[in-house]
Amino acid sequence: MKLSDIVCFEANVPNLSGVKRDEVIHELLCSLENAGQLGGASSKEIAAAVIKREREASTGMGKGVAVPHVKHDAIKDVVAVVGCSAKGIDFSSLDKQPVYTVIVLLSPADNPDKHLQAMETIFKNLQKEDFRRFLRQAQTHDQIRETVEDADDAG
Amino acid sequence: MTDGRWTRDSDGVNLREEGFTLGERICEIEVEIKNADGLHMRPAMQFVDVAGRFTSDIKVGNDQANVDAKSIMQMTMLAATFGTKLHIRAEGSDAKEAVKALRELVEVRMFDEAPGKKVEEEQRG
Numbered sequence: 001m002k003l004s005d006i007v008c009f010e011a012n013v014p015n016l017s018g019v020k021r022d023e024v025i026h027e028l029l030c031s032l033e034n035a036g037q038l039g040g041a042s043s044k045e046i047a048a049a050v051i052k053r054e055r056e057a058s059t060g061m062g063k064g065v066a067v068p069h070v071k072h073d074a075i076k077d078v079v080a081v082v083g084c085s086a087k088g089i090d091f092s093s094l095d096k097q098p099v100y101t102v103i104v105l106l107s108p109a110d111n112p113d114k115h116l117q118a119m120e121t122i123f124k125n126l127q128k129e130d131f132r133r134f135l136r137q138a139q140t141h142d143q144i145r146e147t148v149e150d151a152d153d154a155g
Numbered sequence: 156m157t158d159g160r161w162t163r164d165s166d167g168v169n170l171r172e173e174g175f176t177l178g179e180r181i182c183e184i185e186v187e188i189k190n191a192d193g194l195h196m197r198p199a200m201q202f203v204d205v206a207g208r209f210t211s212d213i214k215v216g217n218d219q220a221n222v223d224a225k226s227i228m229q230m231t232m233l234a235a236t237f238g239t240k241l242h243i244r245a246e247g248s249d250a251k252e253a254v255k256a257l258r259e260l261v262e263v264r265m266f267d268e269a270p271g272k273k274v275e276e277e278q279r280g
Contacts, residue, residue: 057200061228069196094227112192113236119195120234127228 001121002152006080006105011035012144016085016102021092025050025068028083028104037081037106041074050104060093064136065126069105071115078118080105082148084138101135125151168254180211182250184243186261190268194235196227198266203227205260211247213257224257237271 011031018024029043029050038046049070053059060066066089081104088098103122107115125131134147161171161183169183188194194202206213206224213224217239222229224243235241241261245253260266 057197059196061231063228067196112195116193116195116234116236120232123228123232123234127232 001117003080003121003125003148004152006078006118006121007148008032008035008037008079008081009141009145009148011037011081012141013081013083014138014140014144016083016089019085019087019089021054021089022047022051024083024085024089024102025054025104028081028102032079032081032104032106037079039074039076041072046070046072046074046106050106054091058092058094060091060099061126062093062095062097063126063132064088064097064100065103065132066091066093066099066101067103067105067119067122067126069107069115069119071107071109071112073109075106075108078105078107078114080118080122082135082144084135084144086139101132166255168251170251179246179248180250181244181246182254183245184254184258186241186243186258188235188237188239188241189262189270190265191237191271192268193237193239194230194233194241194266196231198268199230199233200227201260201266202257203230205256206253208256209245209247209249209253211245211250211253213243213245213253216242216244238273 013031016024018027026047029047032038033043050068053070054068059068083102085100088100091099105118131151138144161169163169171181203225214221215224243254243257
């Protein structure tokens with residue numbers, strides 16, 4: 001699976017306006033809703049599910065990245081959206097450091113394998129320092145897109 | 156010092172001891188993912204949590220990758236689906252306890268989640 005297959009480019013948010021975790025999750029879900037990616041569910045409903053999951057255990061895995069995610073009945077295929085924050089967001093991360101890149105992943109409720117493949121794709125890339133740095137520096141849609149496509153090309 | 160030959164104990168743990176005076180042990184085991192949802196982030200966190208209780212160096216591998224069992228990022232990357240076999244290798248004084256505890260988590264507790272279909276049928280007999 002490639003990152004470009006799951007990232008909804010038009011929904012990416014290069015300059016997140018929110019500074020708090022829940023604000024940012026709402027912001028990214030609204031963006032996915034506007035791009036018609038929520039299968040008829042409201043951004044409010046899915047954001048609530050993502051936040052509920054986030055409260056169980058933070059998806060801020062350290063190194064300035066967080067991957068909030070949820071499986072939901074309304075979602076027909078995996079979709080991800082990238083948000084960048086220059087200010088940094090408190091995600092209660094494992095390393096207690098602010099998060100600069102948020103990748104929200106939504107997966108169908110009935111396809112756990114596809115969800116795992118998407119997670120694998122996301123984390124395989126987040127392991128790479130260059131990928132994290134370029135996303136952190138990205139300020140435009142094109143820069144996010146280029147970073148994602150370059151990562152796919154590098155394999 | 157032993158010649159480093161592997162032995163297999165009654166628990167199915169492949170064991171090799173070297174440097175008896177230091178109590179260094181290498182233990183390897185293969186486990187199968189039995190919960191329906193596989194090794195998603197929450198189970199991966201449990202795995203890292205259990206691995207972190209041991210001083211041994213622990214690596215986990217599938218066909219594609221070999222990762223540090225104490226790193227949540229690396230464990231999430233494994234993305235092992237239901238039915239996937241994982242190879243666990245621990246090296247250190249508590250290596251055997253470590254692989255046994257991890258097997259317990261993966262195969263017996265199944266990360267406190269619902270079993271996959273095949274396992275469910277077996278359990279029903």
